[in-house]
Amino acid sequence: MRQPSPRFLLTCALLLLLALAPLSATFVGNDYPLIVLTRVVILAMAAVSLDLILGYGGMVSLGHAAFLGIGAYAVGIMTAQDVTSGFLQWPLAILAAAVAALVIGALSLRTRGVYFILVTLAFAQMVYFLSVGLDAYGGEDGLVIPTRSQFGLLNLTNRTTFYFLCLALLVATIALVAHLARTRFGMVLRGAAMNERRMRALGFPVYRYRLAAFVIAGALCGLAGILLANHSEFVSPSVMNWGRSADLIIMVVLGGMGSAVGPLLGAMVFMLAEETLSHVTTYWQLVFGPLILIFVRFARSGLVGLFPERAGDG
């Protein structure tokens, strides 16, 4: 039998850890760990979606949090309009994120390199300011979401149920991204990141492949936004603050780009660092900022670099 690779084992270990982690809530006696964990899982999902374009596609988008915000706002606005059925809310919210990604991607992908970074940032700011301008839905103060999405028998207000739903969707997202990376689609995407001209010469319409990846990533991040809105029962423009987009990039790079499990590991370590550092000192970013620089200088291949893709490597 083929020996499973260290990276596959890492994936299993992380997911097992997340599956068993809610038990800690029973030891602590309150829901705090579960609330933090749900957040970790949701942001990990956003980071995995970003990895599809950043890690595999080589597109440095500094505006990915916009789709998180669009998914979250779609849920918030529909709830405010008394559309509470999840069967209606979720597809529409994902559609909204996908359409936004189609428009933003179609324009941004006409540019390269540093222009792409700046333009995605600018579009995310545009979505941000649009949400600030939504006076009917709270404007800058945000919008309380009084009821979570209704899914018939599935009760999302139960914290444990909701956590496992998020976890299941995260596993599905990781599986989807890992699968896409292995298909012809993923190969073209990765090839274009390494040498765009060669892929063009081979006859691949690189722009269209990239746009498709951008839309898929946007839609998946929109789903994470839906979960985030249901989790916090609140949505405000700060969901898509530009710092959030940078945080997502940090998670992906910290864990390791272009590996479906990297962003999950990155998100877990990022949130763990934030939780512990912010307990030690109020001024945790004073430590975290330099840590990012040190990391970028010396450990650029990410934490998954410690776990080779095939058994026997490394």
Place this chain on the structure above:
Amino acid sequence: MSLLIDQTLNGVQLALLLFLVAAGLTLVFGIMDFMNLSHGSLFMMGAYFAATFVALTGSFVLGGLLAILCTTLLGLAIEAIWLRPLFGRGHLDQVLGTFGLVLFFNDFVRLVWGPAGRTLAVPQALAGQVSLGPTFSYPVYRLVLIGVGLLVAAGLYLLVQRTKTGMIIRAAASDRDMAGAIGADVTLVSTFVFGLGAALAGLAGLFAAPLLTVQIGMGDNILILALVIIVIGGLGSVRGAFLAALIVGLIDALGRAYLPELLRLVLSPVAASTAAGALSSVAIYILLALVLLVRPQGLFPARGAR
């Protein structure tokens, strides 16, 4: 009519403030191919230094000069310690490394000055209004700001276009390797430009301190607007940054003033005011999208830019 003059002057004033920040950003980008997200933090530090030193010395001019000096030294220190290892690395590394610096400075300010914002009063001598016509008056401070801003812009133009230093800067911006090969000390040029950019950001922070609240994160919005400006103007081009800043400043100020009126012609008053609010805050991003569609290299690209 007086509304038009008022908003035009406000637009020009915003434009000059943005230009001071964008100029350093675009030069550093042009010469070092370096994306510096922490430039907005220098603007914030300039404002905090100004609030502190003006209160300490009791003089706006003396305190302001001290603030600019400190911001310049800080910029040079950042370049030497934090940014130099990132030169020549990919843009992704630069984004992450300089974003770390943004986080660092936000908490540094929180630690030193506390979480509450500071205010800096408009200097006594410039506190009044000046009458510019029978029905129109404008704050003196803002007029002085426009004047000084224009002077600095002119000085920068002369420095870049008419001096030997400026020639080397332009040469390094259009082709760094070639400028180095014919004997220009490109590292020294980049340090000089970093210092210059920091000084301009500090000056902008000083000017902005009496107009805005001096607070954590005040550099973020300015930074992003400055980034939009240098893309519209063409990366590396000071002239482009100046013209783009004017366009952005005027669109922002005039849009806020006139869009509600214009939209009321076609929409109900309530819908018009909502739509105008949203539209005027995103107008410059729509402009950016249009520029990218028509001229992806920016409106006024630096000569020889790739």
